[in-house]
Amino acid sequence: MVKLRLFASLISIFLLAVPVLAGNESTGTVGAAFLKLGQGVRAPSMGEAFTAVADDATAISWNPAGLAKSSSSEISTTHNIWLLDTSYSTIHYIKPWGPGTLGAALFYLSYGSIAETTDTQRLGTGRTFTPSAYVATLAWGQALNEDLSLGASAKLFNQNIDSYSEGGAALDAGVLYSYKPWDLRLGGVIQNIGGTLPQTIKMGASKIILDNRLNLALDINIPKDNKTYISFGGEFKVVPQLVIRAGYNTKSEEGAGGNWGVGLGLNISRFSVDYGYVPYGDLGSAHRVGLRVGL
Numbered sequence: 187m188v189k190l191r192l193f194a195s196l197i198s199i200f201l202l203a204v205p206v207l208a209g210n211e212s213t214g215t216v217g218a219a220f221l222k223l224g225q226g227v228r229a230p231s232m233g234e235a236f237t238a239v240a241d242d243a244t245a246i247s248w249n250p251a252g253l254a255k256s257s258s259s260e261i262s263t264t265h266n267i268w269l270l271d272t273s274y275s276t277i278h279y280i281k282p283w284g285p286g287t288l289g290a291a292l293f294y295l296s297y298g299s300i301a302e303t304t305d306t307q308r309l310g311t312g313r314t315f316t317p318s319a320y321v322a323t324l325a326w327g328q329a330l331n332e333d334l335s336l337g338a339s340a341k342l343f344n345q346n347i348d349s350y351s352e353g354g355a356a357l358d359a360g361v362l363y364s365y366k367p368w369d370l371r372l373g374g375v376i377q378n379i380g381g382t383l384p385q386t387i388k389m390g391a392s393k394i395i396l397d398n399r400l401n402l403a404l405d406i407n408i409p410k411d412n413k414t415y416i417s418f419g420g421e422f423k424v425v426p427q428l429v430i431r432a433g434y435n436t437k438s439e440e441g442a443g444g445n446w447g448v449g450l451g452l453n454i455s456r457f458s459v460d461y462g463y464v465p466y467g468d469l470g471s472a473h474r475v476g477l478r479v480g481l
Contacts (some may be wrong), residue, residue, distance in 0.1 A: 206396045216384040216411045218343060218354065220295050220319045223376075225276045226264055226477035227460035232419030233433020233450025236298045237390030238362065238373035243278035246289040246325040249388075250337030250376040251360035253287040253327025255279050259481035269405035269466055271298025274473075277310075281481075286328030289339070290304060293321040302348075319345035341378075358381045369393060385410040390417075399423045413438060419447075427453050431462070442466035447473075456480040 209248045226244035229236035236244075240252025243262040262278040274295040283287050296373035297317040301310040337360045344353035360375035374389045390405035405417040419433020429451035437445055443466035462474040 199311040203205075205250055209341050217382050218319075218345065218356075219384055220274075220345065220388070221299050221341075221343065221407075222384045223274065223293075223295070225291075225293060226262065226278070227462040227474045228421070228451070229434065230430065230464055230472075230474060231431040231447045231460075231462035232403060232421060233417045233435045233447055234407075234446075235390060235392075235405045235417040235419040235433055235435070237360075237375055237388045237403075237405050238392040239390075239401065239403050242361065242362075243280045243289065244276075245290075245327070245337075246278050246280070246291045246323055246339060247276075247293075249360040249362065249373050250289065250325040250327050250339045251335045251373065251375070253280055253325060253337055254329040254335035254362070256282060256284065256287045259477060261481060262474040262478040264460075264474060266472055268472050269469045272296065273298075277424060281287070289323075289325035289327070291321075291323040293319075293323075295319040297469065313461055315348040316361060317345070317347040319343065321359065327333065327360075333364045333366065336360070337362075354381065354383070373403045407435075421451070428454065443469060444472075461479075 187322060195274060196342065224234050225247040228242065229244065236248045240249040240334065241255055243260045245252030247301055254314050259281040264276045266274050274293065276291060276292040276293045279289065293320060299314045299316050300344040302313040302315060303310055307376060321341050321343040323339050323341045325337065327335060327337035329335045339357045339358040344351060355378040358375060358377045361373065363372045365372060371392045377386045387408040388405050388415040390403060392401060392403040394401045400422050401470050403418065406414065407417060408414045415436040417435035421429050421431040428460035431449040431451065432445045444464055447462055447464040456479055458478040460476040464472045466472065
């Protein structure tokens with residue numbers, strides 16, 4: 187009964203927060219929008235339905251409560267060839283420590299070279315600059331019992347355009363619960379808590395079927411600056427060494443794309459090589475490559 191009361195209390199917190207954000211469609215009214223970029227390869231390939239999955243090092247960015255499910259250390263690196271000249275890279279590291287799991291992550295975004303122009307030199311001054319942003323994250327996840335896990339992360343970020351620079355901090359808080367009668371995992375997370383940041387509430391469920399070969403996931407996403415949308419996806423283990431992934435979400439940011447993704451994962455011993463593809467309509471496509479290593 188104690189476990190059920192605690193879980194009910196946590197879910198109530200998330201449900202009480204839903205009406206605050208669900209009807210908010212104030213697109214473009216938040217800062218540090220790069221905090222919304224999906225990290226890793228698996229989650230974007232699954233339509234970003236990852237809140238109740240969150241079982242690798244990238245749980246730091248998707249739901250830190252998932253760190254508590256890690257029994258060994260892992261390092262994960264990703265490079266994303268994104269839109270136009272932009273690209274971003276990430277590195278995630280987790281290590282079981284005492285009663286829980288500690289995680290740390292770095293994110294770096296480059297917007298590519300931009301030619302400087304002025305009112306009097308509109309064709310360019312001959313000088314270029316490269317806007318960029320980074321995020322450093324420290325996270326912790328801990329199991330309260332065999333069914334319930336909690337997690338939190340703290341982020342420091344900075345963005346710069348030529349000589350102008352601005353930074354700040356944000357927090358994430360998450361929960362994972364295993365409902366054993368249905369063999370179901372339920373998760374919730376509040377991301378980017380703080381000021382005018384792109385705060386988002388996510389609630390999800392996942393279930394493994396077909397003799398542990400197919401993992402299906404569904405998320406409800408409630409962003410502060412846009413409409414509520416749904417993400418769903420899955421990954422299928424063709425053979426122990428090969429996984430295929432696909433997913434879709436109902437985002438509607440003025441036809442910007444990014445609504446579906448596909449990917450592959452190759453697992454060899456302690457190493458996992460991942461690839462993901464996400465199209466963005468007229469803007470182009472994103473190609474993600476990643477390496478995960480169990481330590």
